Amino acid sequence: MNNRVTELLGIRYPIIQGGMQWVGRAELAAAVSNAGGLGTLGALTQPTPEALGLEIERCRALTDKPFGVNVTMLPTVNPPPYARIFEVIIEQGVRIVETAGNVPEQVFQQLRDAGIVILHKCTSVRHALAAEKRGVHVVSIDGFECAGHPGEEDVPGLVLIPAAVSALSVPVVASGGIADGRGMAAALALGAEGVNMGTRFVATQEAPVHAKVKQALLDARENDTRLIMRTLRNSSRVLLNPVSEEVLKLEGRSGGASFEVLRPLVNGQRGRAALESGDITNGVIWAGMVAGLIDDIPSCAELIERMMAQCRDRLAAAAAQVGA
Structure with missing residues (x-):
């Protein structure tokens, strides 16, 4: 081209x-x-x-x-x-x-x-x-x-x-x-x-990244991502997993959640560890909706x-x- x-x-x-x-x-x-x-x-x-x-x-x-x-x-x-x-x-x-x-x-x-x-x-x-x-x-x-x-x-x-x-x-x-x-x-x-x-x-x-992370993208559908930190006007699209679900649960509380409350969950080093170890349940993993198109x-x-x-x-x- x-x-x-x-x-x-x-x-x-x-x-x-x-x-x-x-x-x-x-x-x-x-x-x-x-x-x-x-x-x-x-x-x-x-x-x-x-x-x-x-x-x-x-x-x-x-x-x-x-x-x-x-x-x-x-x-x-x-x-x-x-x-x-x-x-x-x-x-x-x-x-x-x-x-x-x-x-x-x-x-x-x-x-x-x-x-x-x-x-x-x-x-x-x-x-x-x-x-x-x-x-x-x-x-x-x-x-x-x-x-x-x-x-x-x-x-x-x-x-x-x-x-x-x-x-x-x-x-x-x-x-x-x-x-x-x-x-x-x-x-x-x-x-x-x-x-x-x-x-x-x-x-x-x-x-x-770990093979288990790649497999998670293979397994994901187009609706298996979530937007977290919307309440802080710092929206981030990540893969659906226990960490992103916990973030959303905290954000959904009356009064929401401060960044300091969310920080241990969304910490970048924790996400890095998930990518490198393959423990996809223990950190934020960035992913777009196109995960549903990966086979x-x-x-x-x-x-x-x-x-x-x-x-x-x-x-x-x-x-x-x-x-x-």
């Missing part, structure tokens, strides 16, 4: 792996990039900016193709050293950065001055317009179906994608609700110039080639139905 996204990123196919915390490591990012997509490292997966630098070097040893680094800037009890993280990214010569959250304008300027292509993830058109005004090169628009943080406006991709395409001049990447070539074909038909997938890439051979655990190369073939078939079939 050849469009603005593939040209900006220097990739063969406009398929981007989301920079998921604890999952976006070198082995997965390199596998996606080697397969023709864009692999992405999760900056906050690493304990220090210096460790991120080593992970970037490790990824370069596994692929000579472009890859990116995700930096998500959300309110936390102990904010990461963002300034140093961006310094390391620039020092390492990374050419693509995916940002999300409340990113200061000066950070965008710093990245642009370094010649870095910026993909910014948004959950609403108004935030996408603000990001475009600040000079991002690509907007990744994240629909209500997505894993992680879908925002608070609850607009699904079928509406959000074309709304963003109509409003923006920069290319739009569709994120959330996409697991195969059918979803990709739909996104392209709606005007997007690429897709971003997280949950689907967790269920691949190269994803650095195998292919390699990244198999997944991407299959997606492209299916996407082409679906677009051709749709065109045949419409006729000349």
Whole structure:
């Protein structure tokens, strides 16, 4: 494929792996990039900016193709050293950065001055317009179906994608609700110039998570995710398990629950432990509705080639139905 996204990123196919915390490591990012997509490292997966630098070097040893680094800037009890993280990214010569959250304008300027292509993830058109005004090169628009943080406006991709395409001049990447070539074909038909997938890439051979986590995604249906922390206006879509059920139970009490009450349940290190140990009952596991569309655990190369073939078939079939 050849469009603005593939040209900006220097990739063969406009398929981007989301920079998921604890999952976006070198082995997965390199596998996606080697397969023709864009692999992405999760900056906050690493304990220090210096460790991120080593992970970037490790990824370069596994692929000579472009890859990116995700930096998500959300309110936390102990904010990461963002300034140093961006310094390391620039020092390492990374050419693509995916940002999300409340990113200061000066950070965008710093990245642009370094010649870095910026993909910014948004959950609403108004935030996408603000990001475009600040000079991002690509907007990744994240629909209500997505894993992680879908925002608070609850607009699904079928509406959000074309709304963003109509409003923006920069290319739009569709994120959330996409697991195969059918979803990709739909996104392209709606005007997007690429897709971003997280949950689907967790269920691949190269994803650095326990086999039981991948099996849980295979077993899940489309209604086996839950939105937690809605009462705190920090909505998060996660897999249905005893931890997410307990969070919802606490949120449903009269008066709700403070973050301090929920914190032991939603703690990131606890979620990391669940991903690594395979104990899927003892931590929050991010997952999108597309879990209901996952029925195998292919390699990244198999997944991407299959997606492209299916996407082409679906677009051709749709065109045949419409006729000349």
